[in-house]
Structure formats: C-alpha cells, structure tokens
Amino acid sequence: xKEVEQDPGPFNVPEGATVAFNCTYSNSASQSFFWYxxxxxxxxxxxxxxxxxxxxxxxxxxxxxxxxQYISLLIRDSKLSDSATYLCVVISNYGGATxxxxxxxxxxxxxxx
Amino acid sequence: xxxxxxTPKHLVMGMTNKKSLKCEQHMGHRAMYWYKQKAKxxxxxxxxYSYEKLSINESVPSRFSPECxxxxxxxxxxxxxxxEDSALYLCASSEVQGxxxxxxxxxxxxxxxx
Numbered sequence: 001x002k003e004v005e006q007d008p009g010p011f012n013v014p015e016g017a018t019v020a021f022n023c024t025y026s027n028s029a030s031q032s033f034f035w036y037x038x039x040x041x042x043x044x045x046x047x048x049x050x051x052x053x054x055x056x057x058x059x060x061x062x063x064x065x066x067x068x069q070y071i072s073l074l075i076r077d078s079k080l081s082d083s084a085t086y087l088c089v090v091i092s093n094y095g096g097a098t099x100x101x102x103x104x105x106x107x108x109x110x111x112x113x
Numbered sequence: 114x115x116x117x118x119x120t121p122k123h124l125v126m127g128m129t130n131k132k133s134l135k136c137e138q139h140m141g142h143r144a145m146y147w148y149k150q151k152a153k154x155x156x157x158x159x160x161x162y163s164y165e166k167l168s169i170n171e172s173v174p175s176r177f178s179p180e181c182x183x184x185x186x187x188x189x190x191x192x193x194x195x196x197e198d199s200a201l202y203l204c205a206s207s208e209v210q211g212x213x214x215x216x217x218x219x220x221x222x223x224x225x226x227x
Contacts, residue, residue: 031213032213034215042220043203043218043219043220043221044156044203044218045218046215046216046217049215087155099210099211100158100161100169101146101158101216103155103156103157104155105154105155106155
C-alpha cells in the first residue's frame with residue numbers, strides 16, 4: 001500500500017463547478033499535511049497547509065481528519081486557471097530530526113470552458 | 114528573493130558522460146533537497162542536506178553524487194547514468210529540515226540520457 005494515496009483522476013469539470021479531492025495516508029505518526037499544485041512541466045508549488053481545524057483560502061478549503069487519516073481539498077467556483085495536478089503531501093518523522101516529504105500520486109484537474 | 118534557481122534547464126547526456134546539475138537559493142534556507150520526477154509520477158526524494166551536511170540518502174545509486182559547497186548551493190554530479198535515469202530533477206529548499214516548513218521548489222532540470 002502506498003504511503004499517500006490519491007485518486008489520479010482526471011477530473012473534468014465545467015467552469016464554476018465545485019470539485020473535491022481526497023487523500024489518505026498510512027503513517028499515523030505523520031505530522032504535517034499540505035496540498036501542492038503542479039502545472040504541466042513546472043515545479044510543484046505550495047497551495048495550502050492543512051490543519052485539523054480546517055482552513056480556507058478564498059475558493060479553496062482544506063480539511064484534515066487525523067482519526068481517519070484523510071485529507072481533503074475543496075475548490076469552489078472552478079476557474080480555467082485551476083487546471084493542474086494537485087498533490088497531497090504528508091511529512092512524516094522517521095526518527096530524530098529526519099522528516100520526509102511524501103507525495104501522493106497527484107490528482108489531475110481539467111476545468112472546461 | 115523567494116526563488117530557487119536550477120541550471121541547466123535541459124540536459125542531454127550519453128551514458129559515459131559526466132555532468133553536474135546546480136541549484137541555488139538566497140533565502141537563507143539551511144535545508145536543501147534533490148527530488149527525481151518521472152512523467153505522470155510524483156516527485157521522489159533522493160537526498161536531503163541539513164546545514165550543509167547530508168541528512169538523508171534514499172538509497173540512491175552511486176552514479177548520483179550530491180554535494181553542498183555552501184549554504185546557498187547544492188550540486189548533483191552525474192556519472193555513467195542509464196537511460197532510465199531520464200527524468201525531471203527538482204531541487205527544493207526550506208528554512209530548516211522540519212515538518213512545518215514549506216519547501217520551495219526550483220523549476221527543475223529535464224535530463225535525457227541517451
């Protein structure tokens with residue numbers, strides 16, 4: 001089983017739609033959680049951190065459920081510019097100061113006009 | 114300056130060549146990372162440097178040799194690579210190596226091994 005799992009998609013949605021991505025992680029000792037966005041042939045860029053209390057940034061809402069080891073990202077009112085691969089990222093501690101970023105496989109979003 | 118730069122952008126090399134990838138950041142970050150990303154796959158961690166010392170080596174073959182000459186620079190020396198090593202090589206940095214610190218990625222070097 002992969003340490004971080006995501007539905008690879010693609011998710012094809014019309015402009016203005018609401019779309020939700022899910023992610024599960026297997027290491028219960030994981031400490032920090034993020035959503036990164038990666039455009040085609042570009043580097044990943046941080047979209048938002050994910051907290052247990054949930055957090056919102058404009059049209060984006062991220063949620064963490066530690067009990068279920070589940071992370072979500074909700075995008076409201078999708079724009080064409082939201083088309084990208086969304087990577088769920090988990091940081092786990094492997095002893096001492098050794099923290100590693102583990103990426104999910106990514107979910108491809110294509111917003112259609 | 115919140116930027117990580119990488120050179121070259123593209124590199125084509127033969128299996129007997131020796132080349133180096135370079136990464137630079139001027140954000141004062143003390144942790145730097147090399148990742149390898151194959152097409153349609155997520156980045157995979159290769160190496161982590163923390164305060165210019167190698168902190169993590171993810172069992173990477175010795176044909177990849179990292180070097181951290183100072184706190185702003187990270188190199189990846191390549192020798193005797195295989196065609197399956199063709200990928201996007203991403204450098205990243207963070208304030209320190211810790212779970213709460215965002216990693217900033219460079220644009221990557223797209224490597225093709227013939």
